[in-house]
Amino acid sequence: MMATQLWQITDLLLALLALGLGWAAVSSRDLKRSVVFFIAFGLLLAIIWARLRAPDLALAEAAIGAGLSGALLLSALRDEGETAGVDDIQRGPIAALLSLLSIGLAAALAWVLVYTLGIADPVRMADEIAAQISNSGVTNPVTAVLLNFRAYDTLLELAVLLAAVLGILALGPARPAYRAAGPLLDGLIRWLVPLLVLTAGYLLWAGAHAPGGAFQAGAMLAAAAVMLRLGGHPGAGLPGPPLQRLLLTAGIAAFALVGIALMAAGHALLQYPAGWSGVLILLIETAATLAIATTLAMAYIGGRPVGWGPEAPTTKTVHNEERN
């Protein structure tokens, strides 16, 4: 009984903290504060995923939701300059009206939620997945859903990622590179980057039977790229443009090739034959990891890297603000 109450207090505290940090991130007048609150919010969310028994999400959120989104927003903030976003929120009658409408919407949604949560589903997808998991080639149910039961969705998601990165590449050349890191930060990067690559490899392999998989591994590799970029490597450790193109499309290419090969062998698209699932999933996941990592790294660079096309017209140097 005591343990239950302790859990309930923890849940309440976490929920209130999430709402408070969300409120602070959205409502702070100063944009810089907002971004810092947002990063803290992402880390808190990772803890909440762990509490709700979603370790796959906790891994992804810590790396992407807090880490990469935060790095992206901080870079964008630096581009805005010092004066931007000091008084960034509208006030007055419109704000009051919107707040009232928001409260109304929240109440309506809460009523719908409380009303529908009690209704039992006729078919629980969780039970279906649990019944079929032994045929999927992996034992981690989230990986089974992503790469086997709903492989179409993941294929199309990789297409969405490719579309986003193509948009970023079309918008202009990359941001100017950071100044080279000092010996201390450089030494740290030399230690951390190989560790991140090793962790990515482990997560990719472990995804078959434990929390992990292509998304988490890709996020780890992208984190290594962000570190390299912050340390003054303009290309963020990415290979040359021809190989970059290959890596960006690797995920979709692997999915499509496996699908077409299966169709040629007389199966449906992405219907893995018995006994082959594990190998095919690992093959696709490896390609997807590389594609996701390259996509996220290029998203952080924020434009065409050197060698893709017209270079930046101006050569302004931007100093690394993270150090003195």
Add this chain to the structure above:
Amino acid sequence: MLFAELIYALTGIGLFVLGLRGTLLRRSLLGRILAINICGAGVFLTLIAIAYRGPGLSPDPLPHALVLTGIVVAVSATALALALGRRLRESEDE
């Protein structure tokens, strides 16, 4: 109905509405993009809260897979939005 499921699902709704209000009230593009991300986090939290089935039981993996793809799509959409914003400012400066 589980206490944790209810609390976190309601928190998700709260975050969704907070984010929506922020998206409409913020002046800068960066602030709006940030608010939309809070909005999305609220949706994710509601989904994962519904997937939770209590201590000792494994949760529903389908919403987990959905949200995992959602997190990655959200960050790439954020990056695209920020790149669009940067391009917009550059063309205003010219």
